[in-house]
Amino acid sequence: MTADPEVRLRADARRNRDQIIAAAKAMFAEIGPEVPMDEIARHAGVGVGTLYRRFPDREALIRSVARDNFAEVLIEAEAAEAEEPTAWEALVRLLRRSRALRLTVRLALLSPEVWATMRDDADVRRFRAEILAILDRIVRGAQEEGALRRDVGAGDVAVLVSLLLKRIPAAADVTEMVADRVFALILDALRAEAATPLPGRILTADDLRTD
Amino acid sequence: MTADPEVRLRADARRNRDQIIAAAKAMFAEIGPEVPMDEIARHAGVGVGTLYRRFPDREALIRSVARDNFAEVLIEAEAAEAEEPTAWEALVRLLRRSRALRLTVRLALLSPEVWATMRDDADVRRFRAEILAILDRIVRGAQEEGALRRDVGAGDVAVLVSLLLKRIPAAADVTEMVADRVFALILDALRAEAATPLPGRILTADDLRTD
Amino acid sequence: MTADPEVRLRADARRNRDQIIAAAKAMFAEIGPEVPMDEIARHAGVGVGTLYRRFPDREALIRSVARDNFAEVLIEAEAAEAEEPTAWEALVRLLRRSRALRLTVRLALLSPEVWATMRDDADVRRFRAEILAILDRIVRGAQEEGALRRDVGAGDVAVLVSLLLKRIPAAADVTEMVADRVFALILDALRAEAATPLPGRILTADDLRTD
Amino acid sequence: MTADPEVRLRADARRNRDQIIAAAKAMFAEIGPEVPMDEIARHAGVGVGTLYRRFPDREALIRSVARDNFAEVLIEAEAAEAEEPTAWEALVRLLRRSRALRLTVRLALLSPEVWATMRDDADVRRFRAEILAILDRIVRGAQEEGALRRDVGAGDVAVLVSLLLKRIPAAADVTEMVADRVFALILDALRAEAATPLPGRILTADDLRTD
DNA sequence: TATGAATGAGACTTCATTCAT
DNA sequence: AATGAATGAAGTCTCATTCAT
Numbered sequence: 001m002t003a004d005p006e007v008r009l010r011a012d013a014r015r016n017r018d019q020i021i022a023a024a025k026a027m028f029a030e031i032g033p034e035v036p037m038d039e040i041a042r043h044a045g046v047g048v049g050t051l052y053r054r055f056p057d058r059e060a061l062i063r064s065v066a067r068d069n070f071a072e073v074l075i076e077a078e079a080a081e082a083e084e085p086t087a088w089e090a091l092v093r094l095l096r097r098s099r100a101l102r103l104t105v106r107l108a109l110l111s112p113e114v115w116a117t118m119r120d121d122a123d124v125r126r127f128r129a130e131i132l133a134i135l136d137r138i139v140r141g142a143q144e145e146g147a148l149r150r151d152v153g154a155g156d157v158a159v160l161v162s163l164l165l166k167r168i169p170a171a172a173d174v175t176e177m178v179a180d181r182v183f184a185l186i187l188d189a190l191r192a193e194a195a196t197p198l199p200g201r202i203l204t205a206d207d208l209r210t211d
Numbered sequence: 212m213t214a215d216p217e218v219r220l221r222a223d224a225r226r227n228r229d230q231i232i233a234a235a236k237a238m239f240a241e242i243g244p245e246v247p248m249d250e251i252a253r254h255a256g257v258g259v260g261t262l263y264r265r266f267p268d269r270e271a272l273i274r275s276v277a278r279d280n281f282a283e284v285l286i287e288a289e290a291a292e293a294e295e296p297t298a299w300e301a302l303v304r305l306l307r308r309s310r311a312l313r314l315t316v317r318l319a320l321l322s323p324e325v326w327a328t329m330r331d332d333a334d335v336r337r338f339r340a341e342i343l344a345i346l347d348r349i350v351r352g353a354q355e356e357g358a359l360r361r362d363v364g365a366g367d368v369a370v371l372v373s374l375l376l377k378r379i380p381a382a383a384d385v386t387e388m389v390a391d392r393v394f395a396l397i398l399d400a401l402r403a404e405a406a407t408p409l410p411g412r413i414l415t416a417d418d419l420r421t422d
Numbered sequence: 423m424t425a426d427p428e429v430r431l432r433a434d435a436r437r438n439r440d441q442i443i444a445a446a447k448a449m450f451a452e453i454g455p456e457v458p459m460d461e462i463a464r465h466a467g468v469g470v471g472t473l474y475r476r477f478p479d480r481e482a483l484i485r486s487v488a489r490d491n492f493a494e495v496l497i498e499a500e501a502a503e504a505e506e507p508t509a510w511e512a513l514v515r516l517l518r519r520s521r522a523l524r525l526t527v528r529l530a531l532l533s534p535e536v537w538a539t540m541r542d543d544a545d546v547r548r549f550r551a552e553i554l555a556i557l558d559r560i561v562r563g564a565q566e567e568g569a570l571r572r573d574v575g576a577g578d579v580a581v582l583v584s585l586l587l588k589r590i591p592a593a594a595d596v597t598e599m600v601a602d603r604v605f606a607l608i609l610d611a612l613r614a615e616a617a618t619p620l621p622g623r624i625l626t627a628d629d630l631r632t633d
Numbered sequence: 634m635t636a637d638p639e640v641r642l643r644a645d646a647r648r649n650r651d652q653i654i655a656a657a658k659a660m661f662a663e664i665g666p667e668v669p670m671d672e673i674a675r676h677a678g679v680g681v682g683t684l685y686r687r688f689p690d691r692e693a694l695i696r697s698v699a700r701d702n703f704a705e706v707l708i709e710a711e712a713a714e715a716e717e718p719t720a721w722e723a724l725v726r727l728l729r730r731s732r733a734l735r736l737t738v739r740l741a742l743l744s745p746e747v748w749a750t751m752r753d754d755a756d757v758r759r760f761r762a763e764i765l766a767i768l769d770r771i772v773r774g775a776q777e778e779g780a781l782r783r784d785v786g787a788g789d790v791a792v793l794v795s796l797l798l799k800r801i802p803a804a805a806d807v808t809e810m811v812a813d814r815v816f817a818l819i820l821d822a823l824r825a826e827a828a829t830p831l832p833g834r835i836l837t838a839d840d841l842r843t844d
Numbered sequence: 845t846a847t848g849a850a851t852g853a854g855a856c857t858t859c860a861t862t863c864a865t
Numbered sequence: 866a867a868t869g870a871a872t873g874a875a876g877t878c879t880c881a882t883t884c885a886t
Contacts (some may be wrong), residue, residue, distance in 0.1 A: 010886065013849055036876060047851045052878065054849095152396075159393055163374040174418050177411035182370055184409045185363075189400035191407065198395045200388035207385050224866075247859060249869095258868040263861070432865070435870055456667075458855060469872045474857065476870095574818075581815055585796040596840050599833035604792055606831045607785075611822035613829065620817045622810035629807050646845080669880060671848095680847040685882070 017054050019044040024065050029103045033062055033114050059117045062107065066118045069104040070127035076101070077134040087141025088148060091190075094138070095161055096183060105165040132158070132205035149195040155203025160186055228265050230255040235276050240314045244273060244325050270328045277318055277329045281338035283311035288345040298352025299359060302401075305349070306372055307394060316376040343369070343416035360406040366414025371397055439476050442466040446487050451524070455484055455536045481539045488540045491526040492549035498523075499556045509563025510570060516560070517583055518605060524587045554580070554627035571617040577625025582608050650687050653677040657698050662736045666695060666747050692750045699740055699751045703760035705733035710767045720774025721781060724823075727771070728794055729816060738795050765791070765838035782828040788836025793819050 023044035027035045037058060041051040055061035077094055084090035094101075108115050118124050135154045142148035164183060188194055234255035238246045248269065252259040266272040288305055295301035305312075319326045329335050346365045353359035375394060399405055445466035449457045459480060463473040477483040499516055506512040516523075540546050557576045564570035586605060610616055656677035660668045670691065674684045688694040710727055717723035727734075741748045751757050768787045775781035797816060821827055 010849070012885070016849080038876075048878080049852065049880085050850050057878075155389075156392060156396070159389060160396065163393070174411075174414070178366075178370060178414060178418070180410045181363075181367060181414065182374070184407070185367070185371065185400040186396075188405040188407050189396040191405065194399040194402070194405040196395065196399050196402065199391045200385075203385070203389060203392065207389070248861080249859075259861085260868050261866080264866075269860075432870070434864070438870080460855075470857085471873065472871050479857080577811075578814060578818070581811060582818065585815070596833075596836070600788075600792055600836060600840070602832045603785075603789060603836065604796070606829065607789070607793065607819075607822040610827040610829050611818040613827070616821040616824070616827040618817065618821050618824065621813045622807075625807070625811060625814065629811070670882085671880075682847050683845085686845075691881075
């Protein structure tokens with residue numbers, strides 16, 4: 001699941017590396033990509049030096065976390081495609097379930113700088129391309145099934161997904177329900193029956209930002 | 212439009228204050244609520260000292276900008292309600308056009324800390340309540356018109372609005388179109404015809420975060 | 423004497439700036455160009471922040487010290503040329519007396535990195551050019567007086583000067599005498615009577631490093 | 634050539650030790666005595682741990698390099714004395730040719746701290762004494778030959794040598810020539826014919842810094 | 845024994861806030 | 866009252882040295 005096992009680390013180094021990635025993942029998700037490096041190190045149970053030995057700077061760490069996450073999303077997308085009976089259901093599952101997606105999007109979209117950091121990473125680009133390819137297949141499949149409106153493309157869907165991943169501003173006790181409702185509303189927007197003509201043209205995966 | 216005229220400022224002090232708010236508004240929108248205070252001061256054409264004389268700390272400045280913004284949103288909401296022929300159109304106008312809304316939401320939602328800063332401000336709470344009241348009227352009106360699905364409340368709509376205010380990750384040349392399409396999709400989700408049963412219960416304004 | 427009065431500083435800022443330059447000058451001479459910035463700040467009696475406000479980074483500080491020093495050397499060279507009865511005596515005075523020269527050379531020569539930092543500074547280049555022009559005049563004058571050997575140029579002399587500015591490794595109590603003797607030996611090397619043919623060609627000011 | 638074979642190392646340990654010394658020598662000469670220990674280790678093809686096992690800290694390494702170097706200088710001095718037909722020529726050869734001398738002086742003179750590190754080392758002191766004794770013999774011999782001025786001692790000569798070992802600040806393409814000329818000028822300063830009375834008294838080897 | 849991983853102190857730099865002018 | 870200088874805490878990163886494998 002990790003994209004870059006680097007040569008071959010000693011057992012303890014490996015363990016530390018994994019802990020650091022895990023800690024970073026958690027804290028990026030929790031607090032954002034600007035959490036102090038010392039905090040990440042402390043949460044990972046290592047010294048800052050160790051963190052910096054493994055990841056020369058914050059960017060490198062972010063890149064690694066992103067790679068890791070993109071890889072995870074890819075696996076989830078593949079599973080959804082393989083295991084769900086219909087393309088529409090695969091789409092729903094993907095949109096609903098991917099926690100990994102959440103962090104990825106948080107990193108990639110919420111902060112242009114972070115995205116700039118990631119977008120030149122070969123692994124990230126590759127994963128991204130594969131994920132979008134799967135999404136594209138799922139979208140076409142769902143349209144052929146007659147479930148998904150025909151005037152949208154993988155790009156449109158991806159944008160909607162990204163919307164779903166915002167922190168939703170609701171009182172704590174209804175957060176879950178709010179998320180479920182928003183999700184259901186978005187699905188309604190995608191259904192073939194909803195279809196009111198959309199402006200512009202169908203967005204493909206390529207329309208998403210690569211700038 | 213500013214909620215708190217503080218005692219009564221001398222003309223030049225008044226001017227400075229306004230310039231600072233304007234600069235802060237612009238830079239919060241542009242860069243985010245963490246822009247250096249010096250930058251804000253420079254853009255406002257005043258010294259930092261002046262900024263701090265007017266706003267004891269960053270929080271105070273954010274609160275003031277927020278007040279200002281909420282006030283503006285309120286005015287826009289009132290105008291939409293008063294000037295549009297149908298409630299549905301008022302809703303559409305509000306959702307589509309409010310630049311003030313954008314910054315407000317950016318401040319309030321993107322950063323929990325900032326929201327924490329704002330939510331205890333009496334003016335902010337008042338404006339918020341009024342805005343939500345109007346939104347509530349518009350929502351009910353649109354439902355009575357048969358345009359808006361009946362299983363949503365002002366809370367649901369507000370959440371959807373907040374989704375619209377994310378920076379959308381598309382290649383520069385299609386940004387505009389992407390935004391338009393997302394907006395159209397969201398409207399489709401709200402139309403009476405789209406209506407697939409939603410989970411949970413109708414969200415009122417009170418369900419939105421006050422935590 | 424300071425090359426860059428920057429716009430116009432407030433009295434206190436001016437004082438601080440001068441103190442920082444003075445402290446830096448002393449510590450660069452004493453310890454070397456790598457002294458911690460905090461130390462310099464402390465010796466100048468200011469906080470680090472102040473130092474950094476005035477000089478964005480170590481390079482900027484070094485450049486300023488260098489400018490200051492080159493300016494001083496220039497003044498000394500002008501005085502030597504103007505006040506001494508013969509060119510030879512002007513040369514001797516310049517070589518013997520310039521304390522400013524000492525630091526300048528310490529910064530410029532002992533550390534290639536530091537030199538790299540300085541050499542692109544317009545002021546430094548200008549001062550350097552003027553100093554070398556004066557030296558050139560003095561050298562030719564002394565040769566016409568028959569005092570200075572004819573097979574050397576300003577470049578050769580400058581190189582010998584630079585040699586004189588090393589920290590000389592002697593027991594503390596003879597340091598002074600050692601320096602005097604070395605100086606006298608070097609002068610002997612330059613006298614017309616010493617003249618044993620030299621290899622290569624006469625070095626002009628332009629041969630000195632500008633790489 | 635190495636002064637301290639320490640007990641008796643296994644062949645591979647021996648090899649490592651030598652590689653480390655060689656790497657350190659090269660990098661001290663190239664970059665200076667502050668190069669990161671990791672770098673030295675890497676260049677020596679060993680791990681840092683190995684370096685530290687052999688040399689408890691940076692000081693110890695510097696001391697060892699210095700010992701090694703002093704030993705080399707001693708050998709060169711002995712060879713010059715033994716092989717050259719006249720004392721003057723021995724002197725010239727020693728001054729001109731010793732690369733080992735260059736590093737030694739770089740370490741000993743450019744950095745007072747490093748010198749402080751070296752000067753208490755018994756081996757270093759012994760080598761130094763022997764080298765100076767040879768230099769003393771060469772100096773007296775050259776004076777008896779009538780080639781070297783009579784008002785200088787081994788101390789004076791050593792000081793001049795040290796001057797020769799500075800990095801000379803010339804454009805890259807003339808560096809070699811500059812060095813040659815400086816060398817010739819220094820020799821001229823030492824010739825019997827140059828002799829203008831010097832201030833102070835003749836410097837012996839003992840006058841050189843032992844502080 | 846050799847390796848290279850981990851540590852943590854310390855250097856550099858930025859910026860929110862205070863304060864002298 | 867306005868200005869912008871000064872402060873110092875906090876964050877980033879480097880590297881000498883120690884220690885587990």
